[in-house]
Amino acid sequence: MKISIGRIDKADFPQLNLFDIEVKIDTGAYTSSIHCKNVKVEDGYLKCNFLDEEHPSYHEKEIIFDEYDVKVVKSSNGQSEPRYRIKTKIILFGKTQDIYLTLSDREEMRFPVLLGRNFLSKKYIVDITKTNLSFKLKNQK
Numbered sequence: 001m002k003i004s005i006g007r008i009d010k011a012d013f014p015q016l017n018l019f020d021i022e023v024k025i026d027t028g029a030y031t032s033s034i035h036c037k038n039v040k041v042e043d044g045y046l047k048c049n050f051l052d053e054e055h056p057s058y059h060e061k062e063i064i065f066d067e068y069d070v071k072v073v074k075s076s077n078g079q080s081e082p083r084y085r086i087k088t089k090i091i092l093f094g095k096t097q098d099i100y101l102t103l104s105d106r107e108e109m110r111f112p113v114l115l116g117r118n119f120l121s122k123k124y125i126v127d128i129t130k131t132n133l134s135f136k137l138k139n140q141k
Contacts, residue, residue: 002123003093006130010138011113012091016050016063020135022111025126029116031073031085032099035106038062039084046084048103050112073102090119092134094141097123 010020013034036048046065071085083102090099099119106112120126127133 002125004127004130004133005092005120005124006133007126007128008111008131009092010132010135011115013088014091014096015088017061018050021113023113023115024111025120025124026114026116027120027126028076029114030118031071031102032116032119033073033083033102033104033106033114035109035112036103037105037107039103046086048084071102073104093137094134 005025007025009023009025011023012019013021034050036050039046039048041047044066046068047062049060049062065086068084068086070082072080073083074080083104085100085102087098087100089096091097099115101113106114
């Protein structure tokens with residue numbers, strides 16, 4: 001059975017040490033993505049910082065990944081570009097699930113995370129009249 005998810009919500013990414021991060025549900029996007037800065041590869045490791053200093057959950061920790069790949073992603077303006085992609089965990093509605101996130105600079109965007117169709121399909125049905133359904137459930141506990 002599919003769970004209803006609203007147009008925006010807040011999710012936890014425990015492996016990235018990020019909690020109550022605003023996510024935008026984007027059925028127009030195939031891949032999910034997360035905002036990050038200072039992305040670089042050194043000695044086979046992918047390194048980056050998530051969020052910006054302005055974000056309340058910002059921490060200066062550099063996150064290091066030994067497993068990653070590169071996906072070609074077509075952005076909303078129609079441009080294709082290669083992006084690094086990581087696999088991590090997301091917690092929504094009290095359930096921990098695997099998620100692939102492409103890394104991109106979303107500094108100009110309101111939401112640091114987009115959840116795309118690839119992640120949403122088979123699990124969620126989007127109700128655009130609702131917001132923060134997972135976050136409200138979390139705070140009831």
